[in-house]
Amino acid sequence: MRLWALLFFFCLTGLPLAAEPTAAEILRRLDQNQLYPTLFIESTMIIQGRKGQRRLRSQSWSQGREKSFIRYLSPPRERGTSMLKLKDQLWLYSPQADRTIAIAGHMLRQPIMGSDLSYEDMMERTSLVKNYQATKLDNEVIQGAGSWVLELKAKQAGLAYPKQRIWVDPKKIAATKVELYGSRGKLLKRVTIQSFIQTPTGWYPSDLTYKDMLK
Amino acid sequence: MRQEPLLQAKEVDKIYPVGGHDFYALKNLSFTLNRGEFAGLIGPSGSGKTTLLNLLGALDTPNRGTIELLGEKLSHLSANKQALFRRLHISFIFQTYNLLPLYSVFENVELPLILLKLEPKERKKRVHEALEWLSLMDKAQAKPSQLSGGQAQRVAIARAMVKNPEIILADEPTANLDSEASHGILKTLRQINEEKGATFLFSTHDDKVIGYLKRKITLTDGQIVHDLSLPEPLKKR
Amino acid sequence: MIRFLLKGLLRDRHRSLFPLLVISLGVALLVLFQAWLQGALYGTLSNQAHFRTGHVKLLTRGAWAENQSSSLDLALSQVETLKNELATSYPDLNFFPRLRFGGLLDVPDAKGETRSQSPILGFGLELFNHKQEIQAFHLQEGLAQGRLPQGPGEILLTLDLAEKLQLTLGEKATLISNDPNGGMVIHNFTLVGMVRFGIKPLDRASLIGDLKDLQRALGMRKGATEIVGFFKEKGLNRPRALEIKRHFNQNHPLSELSPQMITLSDQDGLDTYLDQIESWMSWILIFFIGLLGFILWNLGLINGLRRYREMGLRLALGEEKKQIYQSLLLEALVLGLVGTFLGTSIGLLPAYYLQEVGLDTTKILTGNQNFMIQNQVHAKIIFSNLWVGFFPGLFAPFLGTLISGLGVFRKNTAQILNQLESI
Ligand SMILES: Nc1ncnc2c1ncn2[C@@H]1O[C@H](COP(=O)(O)OP(=O)(O)OP(=O)(O)O)[C@@H](O)[C@H]1O
Numbered sequence: 001m002r003l004w005a006l007l008f009f010f011c012l013t014g015l016p017l018a019a020e021p022t023a024a025e026i027l028r029r030l031d032q033n034q035l036y037p038t039l040f041i042e043s044t045m046i047i048q049g050r051k052g053q054r055r056l057r058s059q060s061w062s063q064g065r066e067k068s069f070i071r072y073l074s075p076p077r078e079r080g081t082s083m084l085k086l087k088d089q090l091w092l093y094s095p096q097a098d099r100t101i102a103i104a105g106h107m108l109r110q111p112i113m114g115s116d117l118s119y120e121d122m123m124e125r126t127s128l129v130k131n132y133q134a135t136k137l138d139n140e141v142i143q144g145a146g147s148w149v150l151e152l153k154a155k156q157a158g159l160a161y162p163k164q165r166i167w168v169d170p171k172k173i174a175a176t177k178v179e180l181y182g183s184r185g186k187l188l189k190r191v192t193i194q195s196f197i198q199t200p201t202g203w204y205p206s207d208l209t210y211k212d213m214l215k
Numbered sequence: 216m217r218q219e220p221l222l223q224a225k226e227v228d229k230i231y232p233v234g235g236h237d238f239y240a241l242k243n244l245s246f247t248l249n250r251g252e253f254a255g256l257i258g259p260s261g262s263g264k265t266t267l268l269n270l271l272g273a274l275d276t277p278n279r280g281t282i283e284l285l286g287e288k289l290s291h292l293s294a295n296k297q298a299l300f301r302r303l304h305i306s307f308i309f310q311t312y313n314l315l316p317l318y319s320v321f322e323n324v325e326l327p328l329i330l331l332k333l334e335p336k337e338r339k340k341r342v343h344e345a346l347e348w349l350s351l352m353d354k355a356q357a358k359p360s361q362l363s364g365g366q367a368q369r370v371a372i373a374r375a376m377v378k379n380p381e382i383i384l385a386d387e388p389t390a391n392l393d394s395e396a397s398h399g400i401l402k403t404l405r406q407i408n409e410e411k412g413a414t415f416l417f418s419t420h421d422d423k424v425i426g427y428l429k430r431k432i433t434l435t436d437g438q439i440v441h442d443l444s445l446p447e448p449l450k451k452r
Numbered sequence: 453m454i455r456f457l458l459k460g461l462l463r464d465r466h467r468s469l470f471p472l473l474v475i476s477l478g479v480a481l482l483v484l485f486q487a488w489l490q491g492a493l494y495g496t497l498s499n500q501a502h503f504r505t506g507h508v509k510l511l512t513r514g515a516w517a518e519n520q521s522s523s524l525d526l527a528l529s530q531v532e533t534l535k536n537e538l539a540t541s542y543p544d545l546n547f548f549p550r551l552r553f554g555g556l557l558d559v560p561d562a563k564g565e566t567r568s569q570s571p572i573l574g575f576g577l578e579l580f581n582h583k584q585e586i587q588a589f590h591l592q593e594g595l596a597q598g599r600l601p602q603g604p605g606e607i608l609l610t611l612d613l614a615e616k617l618q619l620t621l622g623e624k625a626t627l628i629s630n631d632p633n634g635g636m637v638i639h640n641f642t643l644v645g646m647v648r649f650g651i652k653p654l655d656r657a658s659l660i661g662d663l664k665d666l667q668r669a670l671g672m673r674k675g676a677t678e679i680v681g682f683f684k685e686k687g688l689n690r691p692r693a694l695e696i697k698r699h700f701n702q703n704h705p706l707s708e709l710s711p712q713m714i715t716l717s718d719q720d721g722l723d724t725y726l727d728q729i730e731s732w733m734s735w736i737l738i739f740f741i742g743l744l745g746f747i748l749w750n751l752g753l754i755n756g757l758r759r760y761r762e763m764g765l766r767l768a769l770g771e772e773k774k775q776i777y778q779s780l781l782l783e784a785l786v787l788g789l790v791g792t793f794l795g796t797s798i799g800l801l802p803a804y805y806l807q808e809v810g811l812d813t814t815k816i817l818t819g820n821q822n823f824m825i826q827n828q829v830h831a832k833i834i835f836s837n838l839w840v841g842f843f844p845g846l847f848a849p850f851l852g853t854l855i856s857g858l859g860v861f862r863k864n865t866a867q868i869l870n871q872l873e874s875i
């Protein structure tokens with residue numbers, strides 16, 4: 001299935017930035033790009049399906065890595081549907097059914113709203129530095145600009161993606177492409193980041209495509 | 216006594232291949248048996264008595280020479296014709312009786328008549344007649360396993376005589392019997408010969424049998440060495 | 453003479469009873485085995501047809517090509533129109549649209565939060581107006597508790613699933629699934645009945661509801677994942693199914709979402725399965741003829757020895773060899789005939805029992821969960837059960853006697869008699 005998503009971001013607060021060329025340092029900077037004490041995002045997800053496109057508008061609030069809440073605004077069918085994440089737990093609320101449903105186990109691997117993004121992907125807000133050991137590969141040239149390439153190996157078992165490859169823009173020190181691999185080294189998903197907004201501590205992706213490589 | 220030839224062997228050879236070479240069980244043997252005779256082939260073991268009896272009874276064919284029964288050359292007949300000849304004209308009495316254990320005495324005696332396709336009524340009459348001749352009426356429904364050796368051989372004799380054959384061939388009929396039973400049987404056989412005119416040819420080296428014979432044909436190494444007919448009447452015993 | 457031989461046959465148990473037992477037993481086993489195989493294989497096939505494949509089946513080209521039978525985004529649209537078209541074009545079949553989907557069933561606690569949860573396999577069937585679908589899914593017979601759905605919002609679950617979820621009759625549960633566009637579907641249903649199919653893969657986690665009701669819940673008003681067709685009479689007609697498939701497919705476009713007809717044989721490797729059933733039957737028959745023939749041949753040899761005295765005597769009494777041989781063969785035929793009659797009757801009894809009662813296979817079969825094998829496998833008595841036994845039942849003793857009898861008739865009569873003297 002071909003499908004991609006765009007995200008627009010609006011409001012952020014953060015810390016000052018620094019620059020280091022080692023793999024570990026780059027990883028730390030990447031973590032920093034993602035982590036803010038509080039974060040509010042309003043976004044549109046465009047899902048390219050077999051029968052055409054669907055647009056889902058949502059608002060999300062988060063605090064650090066542990067807490068976040070998303071509410072869908074449109075289309076009407078999904079309006080009011082919300083998700084709450086606390087640590088490693090996730091709930092879904094449906095106003096139509098007036099039910100709070102725990103998302104766990106089998107359900108975590110299911111796609112959200114028919115996109116290529118799974119609930120698990122959404123949960124994955126863990127620290128790269130904490131979970132992965134990075135090595136620097138040879139630089140590559142992407143769209144005329146040089147790019148650092150990092151290979152990340154999981155430090156412990158149990159992560160959704162035991163291996164990642166990240167292409168980093170040296171000027172921004174921000175990921176422009178991420179490849180997520182399964183336990184047998186198979187490419188599962190690819191994320192490409194087309195544009196960023198600058199924050200006090202770094203660069204936050206404002207337009208990205210998420211693709212399930214197995215579909 | 217009628218001098219009517221019933222059975223004739225002419226220049227008969229019977230050869231068995233033994234260990235790669237030919238063994239002559241009978242060699243250039245000729246003899247004639249007349250109707251009404253009570254004769255015996257005597258001679259040491261291995262002299263060819265049984266072999267000759269088998270040829271005469273159309274159970275086997277000679278390698279050379281001819282066997283004639285009632286003027287027909289048996290050896291020239293097809294296997295089916297030979298069987299027909301046996302069915303109609305020849306009866307055997309064996310050393311080991313050869314009764315069928317599954318069938319009653321009556322049924323054993325009846326079998327030759329069934330093969331001749333006689334009516335049941337006629338069969339019954341003839342079987343009873345034969346059983347009376349051999350004093351077996353009270354054993355009619357007995358099974359062979361319930362009989363003594365002498366009784367069993369009498370059943371075999373009843374079976375042999377019931378179809379009134381031209382000739383009865385008896386191979387060592389008393390070999391398995393004690394002296395008393397042997398004499399009883401031999402007397403009956405003589406009686407059948409004399410009163411019913413049945414022709415008998417024995418094979419034996421039993422002196423008791425030899426004593427009853429009217430003609431003694433001595434075989435040695437497949438050849439007849441003596442052929443002695445006793446004058447009538449036979450001495451009474 | 454025949455009467456005379458018959459007497460002997462009846463009196464000699466080694467000659468009558470023993471071979472008769474062997475023949476009867478062999479034939480009985482064959483008949484039972486055939487009925488069993490018939491029941492097990494065709495029962496499986498019939499389940500496969502009813503629950504999965506239909507005799508023919510309509511689905512989108514995309515769904516068939518990608519082997520996605522429960523993908524709603526590859527579902528058929530305008531199902532009513534399609535169904536009417538099928539019904540007029542192929543009046544010898546009944547057609548039923550079905551909705552097959554996956555999802556999650558979530559049971560709330562008092563506060564409305566998740567108490568238990570399980571993935572499910574969903575079936576939307578025309579339950580309200582069509583007895584046939586209720587019959588095809590054996591819902592009435594399979595109903596263990598409660599009743600069938602009668603109105604919107606009512607569902608059946610399999611007993612195993614209901615127990616796993618600890619859901620009782622009248623309680624509500626929430627279905628979480630996707631609509632054809634991938635949109636989230638969260639819909640409440642009431643459990644009105646629990647069924648047991650006796651088929652492992654179905655019993656594990658099936659949810660059954662009315663087609664219209666589920667179409668509405670899943671946001672696909674005129675859609676269904678498949679339309680199954682069943683011959684109105686006499687079950688599957690393979691050539692006709694093929695003809696219908698060709699005819700239909702010639703007259704429809706080739707795009708991903710246009711309908712495509714497939715037959716039962718096309719699915720789950722059932723084509724080879726059907727062929728195998730047929731070739732298995734002939735191999736089993738050959739095996740039984742061979743086995744029985746071998747046993748009876750040996751019995752014949754032993755009997756031949758035991759009956760040496762009789763043969764020799766009958767030859768001496770002037771019976772022709774040919775006659776004796778014929779009488780032996782006649783005896784074998786009589787035994788074969790009687791044995792086959794007996795064996796067929798004996799075999800049909802347990803076959804009938806297995807047809808009516810069946811055999812529990814849950815303990816025997818553990819691995820293969822893909823085929824719709826019933827937990828309770830039944831035999832099926834068919835017409836050929838009545839005559840199949842005659843092949844081994846008659847041939848085997850006849851062949852056995854033919855071979856063993858030769859031994860006696862190669863020998864010279866004098867030799868046979870000579871041997872008697874030494875017995
Ligand atoms: N089928 C056969 N094959 C080979 N030799 C045989 C065969 N039948 C008989 N003989 C031999 O032929 C000879 C004559 O045998 P036959 O049985 O006629 O003797 P017999 O006079 O009846 O002896 P007995 O008094 O012991 O019964 C014997 O030397 C025997 O070994």
Ligand SMILES: [Mg+2]
Pocket residue numbers: 264265266386418
């Ligand atoms: Mg002898």
